[in-house]
Amino acid sequence: MDLILQxxxxxxxxxxxxxxxxxxxxxxxxxxxxxxxxxxxxxxxGSFAGLAMYWWLGSYYPELAVFWMTLWVLLAAVAVVALLGxxxxxxxxxxxxxxxxxxxxxxxMMLGTVLRESIRxxxxxxxxxxxxxxxxxxxxxxSGNLNxxxxxxxxxxxxxxxxxxxxxxxxxxxxGMAIRxxxxxxxxxxxxxxxxxxxxxxxxxxxxxxxxxxxVMNGMYYNEINFGVGLLLGAIGFSSAVIGGLGNVYxxxxxxxxxxxxxxxxxxxxxxxxxxxxxxxFGAVILLMxxxxxxxxxxxxxxxx
Amino acid sequence: xxxxxxxxxxxxGCVFLALIILGWSNFFLRAEEQFPILVYMLLVVFLGFVANxxxxxxxxxxxxxxxxxxxxxxLIIVMAALIWLFREDHxxxxxxxxxxxxxxxxxxxxxxxGYAGVINFSCASFFGIGSYTAALLMTRAGIPPLPxxxxxxxxxxxxxxxxxxxxxxxxxxxxxxxTMAFALLLRVFLDVSxxxxxxxxxxxxxxxxxxxxxxxxxxxxxxxxSFYLKYDAAFLLLLCxxxxxxxRVERSWIGLxxxxxxSDETASACFGVNIMRWKITAFTLGNFLxxxxxxxxxMMLAYISPANFTFxxxxxxxxxxxxGGIGNIRGVLLATVFVVLIPEKFQVIQEYRYLIYSALVxxxxxxRPMGLLPRRPRVYSGGRA
Numbered sequence: 065m066d067l068i069l070q071x072x073x074x075x076x077x078x079x080x081x082x083x084x085x086x087x088x089x090x091x092x093x094x095x096x097x098x099x100x101x102x103x104x105x106x107x108x109x110g111s112f113a114g115l116a117m118y119w120w121l122g123s124y125y126p127e128l129a130v131f132w133m134t135l136w137v138l139l140a141a142v143a144v145v146a147l148l149g150x151x152x153x154x155x156x157x158x159x160x161x162x163x164x165x166x167x168x169x170x171x172x173m174m175l176g177t178v179l180r181e182s183i184r185x186x187x188x189x190x191x192x193x194x195x196x197x198x199x200x201x202x203x204x205x206x207s208g209n210l211n212x213x214x215x216x217x218x219x220x221x222x223x224x225x226x227x228x229x230x231x232x233x234x235x236x237x238x239x240g241m242a243i244r245x246x247x248x249x250x251x252x253x254x255x256x257x258x259x260x261x262x263x264x265x266x267x268x269x270x271x272x273x274x275x276x277x278x279x280v281m282n283g284m285y286y287n288e289i290n291f292g293v294g295l296l297l298g299a300i301g302f303s304s305a306v307i308g309g310l311g312n313v314y315x316x317x318x319x320x321x322x323x324x325x326x327x328x329x330x331x332x333x334x335x336x337x338x339x340x341x342x343x344x345x346f347g348a349v350i351l352l353m354x355x356x357x358x359x360x361x362x363x364x365x366x367x368x369x
Numbered sequence: 370x371x372x373x374x375x376x377x378x379x380x381x382g383c384v385f386l387a388l389i390i391l392g393w394s395n396f397f398l399r400a401e402e403q404f405p406i407l408v409y410m411l412l413v414v415f416l417g418f419v420a421n422x423x424x425x426x427x428x429x430x431x432x433x434x435x436x437x438x439x440x441x442x443x444l445i446i447v448m449a450a451l452i453w454l455f456r457e458d459h460x461x462x463x464x465x466x467x468x469x470x471x472x473x474x475x476x477x478x479x480x481x482x483g484y485a486g487v488i489n490f491s492c493a494s495f496f497g498i499g500s501y502t503a504a505l506l507m508t509r510a511g512i513p514p515l516p517x518x519x520x521x522x523x524x525x526x527x528x529x530x531x532x533x534x535x536x537x538x539x540x541x542x543x544x545x546x547x548t549m550a551f552a553l554l555l556r557v558f559l560d561v562s563x564x565x566x567x568x569x570x571x572x573x574x575x576x577x578x579x580x581x582x583x584x585x586x587x588x589x590x591x592x593x594x595s596f597y598l599k600y601d602a603a604f605l606l607l608l609c610x611x612x613x614x615x616x617r618v619e620r621s622w623i624g625l626x627x628x629x630x631x632s633d634e635t636a637s638a639c640f641g642v643n644i645m646r647w648k649i650t651a652f653t654l655g656n657f658l659x660x661x662x663x664x665x666x667x668m669m670l671a672y673i674s675p676a677n678f679t680f681x682x683x684x685x686x687x688x689x690x691x692x693g694g695i696g697n698i699r700g701v702l703l704a705t706v707f708v709v710l711i712p713e714k715f716q717v718i719q720e721y722r723y724l725i726y727s728a729l730v731x732x733x734x735x736x737r738p739m740g741l742l743p744r745r746p747r748v749y750s751g752g753r754a
Contacts, residue, residue, distance in 0.1 A: 099542050156735065163738045166488060169545055170691060171734040173684055177727035185724065295680065299553055306546045339561035346554035353547050354535035 066209035068332075075328035076321075077216055077285060080223040083320030084278035085301030086308070087230060088271035090316035093305065094247035095267045098157055098168045102176035104298020106145055106272055110279030111196065111289045112183055113144035118197050134199045141276040149272030150265045158264060176294060183291040193290045196283030219281050226277055227317060233270065234313065243267055247311065296342075303349045309359030318360065323349070374428045380439055382432025387443035389416070394451055394706075397714065398461045406714050433699075434745075444702075445609060452601045462597035463669070464713055469604035470666040472705045473611045475689050476698060477658030480615060482687075483696035483744070484624060485651030486631030487536065488544045491552035492686040495525040495656045497678025498555070499663030501565060504573040504673060514576045518664045525660025526653045537648055552680045559675035570674025573667045576603065600669045607665060611658055615698055618654070627651055628747070681723070688730045694740025704741065 085107055092100045117140030121128055128136075152175065160168045183190045200215035234240035245253035246263050254260050282297075283289045304323045308315025326348045330341035352360075377385065397409045420426045433440045448465075455461040474496050481487045499521035506512040506520055535547045560568050576599075618624050629637035630647045638644055667673045685708065693704030712722035733740075 093542075099545070156731075159735060160738075163734075165541060166482075166545070167691075167734050167738055169542065170684075170687060171731055174688070174727040174731040174734070177681070177684070177723055178731065181721075181724035181727070185721065296553070299549060299680075302546060303550060306543060310542065340558070342557045343554050343561075346550040346557075349550045350532070350535050350547055350554075353539055353543060353550075357535075357538040357540075357543060359543075 066207065070210050071328050071332055073210075073212070073216070075324045077220055077324075078327065079321035079324035080220055081278050081281055081285070081320075082300055082304050082323050083317040084223060084226065084274050084281070085297055086304035086316035086320045087227070087313055088275045089301050089305035090308070090311055090313055091243075091267055091271040092157075094311040094313075095243060095264060096153075096157060096161065098161065098165065099172065099302065099310075100152070100157065101169060101172040101298055101302065102152065102179060102294075103172075103271070103275060104296070104301055105176040105179040105294030106148060107275045107279040107282065107297050107301075108183065108289070108291065108294035109148060109179055110141040110145040110272075110276035111283040112187060112190075112194075112279075112291075113276070114138065114141040114280045114283060115194055115196055115289065116140070116187075118199075130199060130201075137199070138277065138280055141280050142273045145272045145276035145279070146269040149268040149275075153264050153268040154261075158261075176298060180291055180294055187291070190291055193288050196287055196289050198287060199284060215284065219284060223277070223281060226274060230270070230274060230313065239263075239266055303346070306359055307349060307352055309361035312359075312361050315359060315361040322360075374424060377425055378428035378431040378435070380432070380436050382429050383436050383440045383443050386429055386433070387440075387447050390444075391447045391450055394447075395454055397710070398451070398455065398464070400714070403715065403717050410711065410715070441612075445605070448605055452598060452605065456594045456598055457592070459595045459597055462595050462601050464710065466597060466601050466604050466669050467666070468705055468709045469601070469608045470662045470669070471686070471689065471709055472702050473604075473608055473662035474659040475686055475693075475701050475705060476611050476615050477655035477662070478686055478690055479655075479696065479698055479701055480618065480627075480651050480658070481655035482690060484619065484627035484631060485648055487648050487652050487655075488541075488548060489652070489655065490545055490548040490680075490683055490687070491555070492655075492659055493678045493680070493682035494552045494555045495529060495659040496663035496666070496682075496686075497559070497673075497675075498525045498528055499660030500573070500667035500673045500678070501559070501571075502660070503664035503667050504571050505565070507574045508571065514574065514668065518576070518661060518668075521664025521667075522657040522661035525663070526657040529652055529656035533649060533652060536652065537645060549680070552683050556675055556679055559678070566674070568675060570672060570676075572672050573670065575671060576600065576665070576668040597669070600665075604665060604669075607661065611662075612698065612702075615658075619698070623647075623650070625747075684727075688726075691730065691740055692733060694743045696744035697740070697742050700740060700742030700744075 085103065088103050088106075089099065092098060092103070114137040117137050118133065121133055121136055152172075156171060156175065157168060160171055185191075198215065200218055203214035205212040205214075232240075234243060242253065242258045242263050243266070245256065245258055246260060246267075250260065253263075279289075282293070300323055301320075304319035305316045306319070307322055308317070308319030323345060326345040327341045330344035334340060334344070376382075393409065393413070397406070400406045400409060417426075420429065448469075452462065452465060455465070474492060477495075478489060478492045481489045502524040503514075503517040503521040507514060507517045512520070532547065532551055536544050539547055559565050565571070618627075626637075626642050626647050627650075629640070629642050630644050634644055663678075670677075689704045689708050690701060692708065693700035693702070708726070712718060712726070718725055
């Protein structure tokens with residue numbers, strides 16, 4: 065029982081991380097109808113930006129309280145990544161929209177490689193895994209096989225808060241209304257006086273900030289970050305967004321948790337072969353796609369000829 | 370000036386171009402210092418510029434388009450000549466072999482993406498499936514190399530059939546995800562599976578044909594020729610077969626149907642084109658080509674590991690296709706040469722090669738989305754498609 069609870073905890077934690085990444089994918093798809101595959105590497109950039117900030121603070125303000133330290137690390141990650149996201153959108157994705165969608169996908173994959181390689185080559189000692197500071201107190205509560213860590217609970221709750229915040233922004237603010245309008249019909253939204261470019265930039269800033277948070281969360285959870293993590297995270301985020309149904313924020317969150325659930329199931333059911341968990345999860349994704357070709361919460365698919 | 374343009378748009382253009390390619394490749398492959406290599410690379414740009422200035426590029430294009438058989442023959446002779454020129458040089462022969470292996474795989478990808486428009490982000494996986502099939506059949510089941518080679522292609526095509534259902538039911542980004550998930554799945558699977566050799570990989574037995582062992586150097590009295598010579602000859606044969614197969618498909622009514630499916634599914638369905646059938650054909654044929662190339666490549670490498678067939682390699686194949694111009698098989702061959710050769714020879718950029726080269730593809734997609742040599746639209750009259 066304890067063991068199952070422990071697996072549930074780990075699965076929920078992973079699910080929250082994947083959901084945060086997937087929300088970005090689905091937001092961008094909603095507004096621009098493109099897949100921004102470099103989003104996974106954006107997450108990785110976020111954690112490296114946080115780490116750089118931590119190093120800088122550590123050498124100049126070593127007496128800073130942990131709370132402020134965490135805040136600054138988060139701020140640095142969000143600022144860098146939001147800027148990067150807006151730059152990507154403005155310089156690359158909007159100009160590419162006229163071409164075939166495959167080109168955008170390939171271009172963003174290449175951008176992902178550029179980001180990954182830049183970190184590997186130009187970040188100090190970037191080709192090796194870096195230790196990420198825990199920052200939060202390492203209190204934990206042990207009962208049998210169940211080990212509840214305080215920092216994990218904080219991370220999970222703040223992840224949930226972020227998702228709630230995104231939900232509020234999209235459903236309750238003028239900005240959110242404009243985002244939804246552009247997603248529904250770009251031209252009509254522009255006729256109603258929505259500033260398209262501004263909305264695109266705002267969406268990318270929003271999605272990327274969420275990704276930055278996921279990056280810092282990833283670093284604090286594993287206490288280690290690696291330049292190559294972006295590719296797998298991107299694939300997982302993309303899969304989650306697609307399982308849920310592209311363009312639907314709740315679908316993306318659901319998809320993130322489903323993917324984490326699949327991975328956890330892979331470990332629980334086949335403890336002898338836990339290395340196969342990604343094989344199992346991606347296999348399940350392929351099967352799910354064969355069953356529901358446009359995701360669980362399907363995007364309305366009518367085609368005008 | 371006019372006379373020169375006319376002269377080069379005849380058969381002379383093909384021969385002249387082939388000679389230039391032969392000469393350049395010879396000197397480029399022989400160069401070992403970084404500076405001459407850079408000079409040779411700049412020379413290509415310079416020559417292109419001069420040809421453009423003299424308006425000769427159009428005449429060369431006309432020459433190639435008007436004398437296809439001659440041009441194909443010239444290219445085969447150039448390749449054979451290069452192989453012969455480097456007959457004692459292991460490294461350069463290996464490079465030539467790799468170029469040809471990659472070309473065959475990209476030809477397969479071209480059938481899928483360039484003709485039928487079926488997205489495949491797991492080309493390197495099918496290449497790898499071919500390699501592993503040949504390796505396992507030969508080491509574990511003792512099957513001779515030639516059936517192993519064919520089995521590599523067949524198994525790749527069969528495993529592709531498993532993916533068919535999700536690939537056909539989905540479209541656009543969803544199909545991209547299915548193949549991507551497959552690429553990641555296969556990589557992880559090969560990495561963790563003990564039976565497939567794990568991350569260390571497995572050794573592959575060499576090709577041998579009619580008692581001729583491909584892994585031994587050829588000895589004629591005093592001179593000793595590299596054993597890669599045999600592999601290169603086999604690759605050249607395979608490449609010719611694959612090229613003519615793909616070209617035949619493109620020129621036939623099958624190619625027409627594939628083009629119809631790619632450009633507008635709804636419209637072609639209305640005109641009675643069976644979309645499923647053509648997508649299945651293209652996907653399977655492409656995987657067969659990639660798998661066969663992979664099987665042969667594995668025998669040449671003599672040792673394979675999962676690190677050879679990552680998602681990044683699939684992206685490499687796709688980028689070659691995109692650089693060459695989707696659907697233009699000659700452009701694809703040219704792009705393979707550059708993508709394989711330049712990082713190998715220009716060692717200064719070795720460390721930065723992924724960075725430089727993904728940045729290049731990125732710029733390419735933004736500024737010249739149709740590739741270096743875009744495919745010409747079909748011409749329906751005059752008997753030439």
